[in-house]
Amino acid sequence: MQFLSCDWGTSNFRLRLVESKTKEILKEVIIPEGISSVYSRWKQSLLPDSERVSFYKQVLSKAILSLGQLEVTPIPLILSGMASSSIGLLELPYMKFPFNLNAKQLKFANLEPDEDFEHPIFIISGACTEEDIMRGEEVMLMGCANVPKKDGVYIFPGTHSKHVIVQNAKATEFKTYITGELFNLLIKKSIISNSVESGVDRSSFIQGVQDSGSADLLHQIFAIRSKDILKGKDPVQNYQYLSGLLIGTELRKLDFSLFPIYVVSENPLLCLYAAALSEIDGTVEIKLMSSDQALINGHLNFLNELSLVPVS
Incomplete structure (x- = not known):
C-alpha cells in the first residue's frame, strides 16, 4: 500500500508518495508554498472562514497532481508541521509533554474525502511544554523511536532548532533555539x-x-x-x-x-x-x-496505529 507524506512548514512544502512496505519514496515534490504564504493569500481572499479548509485543499490538490498519475486512489494523506497551527489548514491543540515515544500519543484530526478532494486527510498536531512549542519535530521523534537506545538528547536543526530530552523512552522536555x-x-x-x-x-x-x-x-x-x-x-x-x-x-x-x-x-x-x-x-x-527517513517512519507509525496499513 502507498500513502502521501506531507511536511508543511512555515516556508516550504514537501510532499512524497511513499511505499509503506519498503518505505521507499516513489515520487516527490517540493514547492515554495509554505503555510505562511498560503495563509497570507487566504487573508487577502476575504473568503469566509467556512471556506478556509477548501482553500488549503486547493494547494494540496495541485501538489498531488504534480506528482503525476497515482497507481491507486484514493490513498491517505498525512500532514504534519504547521498545517495544524493557527495559520494552517485547521488549528489543533498541542500534545502535552511528557509523552511516550509511541504514535498512539499523537493528537490528530481526520478530514473525510469529498467530491473536491478524494484522499482522506490526517492532520497531526504539535507538542508543547508550559513554555515552548513545536510542530513537526514530535512526528520525527516518533520516527526515531526504533533506535537501539532511545534515551539521550535529540537535536533537530533548522529555522527553529529543537533539543529534545528523552529519558526512560519518554520525551520529558525540550528547548527551541532561533x-x-x-x-x-x-x-x-x-x-x-x-x-x-x-x-x-x-x-x-x-x-x-x-x-x-x-x-x-x-x-x-x-x-x-x-x-x-x-x-x-x-x-x-x-x-x-x-x-x-x-x-x-x-x-x-x-x-x-x-x-x-x-x-x-x-x-x-x-x-x-x-x-x-x-x-x-x-x-x-x-x-x-x-530527518527525511524519521519523518516517513513517524507518518508510517501513525498509520499503523490507525490500522490503515500493515505493520511492517
Whole structure:
C-alpha cells in the first residue's frame, strides 16, 4: 500500500508518495508554498472562514497532481508541521509533554474525502511544554523511536532548532533555539549582509565554534562587518564563521552528561552540527540520523496505529 507524506512548514512544502512496505519514496515534490504564504493569500481572499479548509485543499490538490498519475486512489494523506497551527489548514491543540515515544500519543484530526478532494486527510498536531512549542519535530521523534537506545538528547536543526530530552523512552522536555532564523536574518537583512557569501570553509566554521565559548556574541557578529571593511576578510570565510558562531552558541547550552546525542537532519546541517559537537566536546557520543527517513517512519507509525496499513 502507498500513502502521501506531507511536511508543511512555515516556508516550504514537501510532499512524497511513499511505499509503506519498503518505505521507499516513489515520487516527490517540493514547492515554495509554505503555510505562511498560503495563509497570507487566504487573508487577502476575504473568503469566509467556512471556506478556509477548501482553500488549503486547493494547494494540496495541485501538489498531488504534480506528482503525476497515482497507481491507486484514493490513498491517505498525512500532514504534519504547521498545517495544524493557527495559520494552517485547521488549528489543533498541542500534545502535552511528557509523552511516550509511541504514535498512539499523537493528537490528530481526520478530514473525510469529498467530491473536491478524494484522499482522506490526517492532520497531526504539535507538542508543547508550559513554555515552548513545536510542530513537526514530535512526528520525527516518533520516527526515531526504533533506535537501539532511545534515551539521550535529540537535536533537530533548522529555522527553529529543537533539543529534545528523552529519558526512560519518554520525551520529558525540550528547548527551541532561533539559530536558523537569526542566521538568515543576519545574512540577508543586517549590516553584515554585504560581508558574507555562501560557500564552504571548514576552518572558518570551526573557528566560529571555538570563539562561541568565550566571545561576546553581539560584538563578534558586528566584528564580521568591521573585519571586512578594515582587513578585506573573505566573505565566504565570514559566512562560515558566523554559522559556526551561532551553532556553537546554541550547542554550548547542552548538558553533555545526557548522551548519546542524536542529530536528526540532512546535509549540510547534519555534518555542521556533528562537527560543532565534536569541537565542543570530543568525548561525546554522536549519532546521525536522516530527518527525511524519521519523518516517513513517524507518518508510517501513525498509520499503523490507525490500522490503515500493515505493520511492517
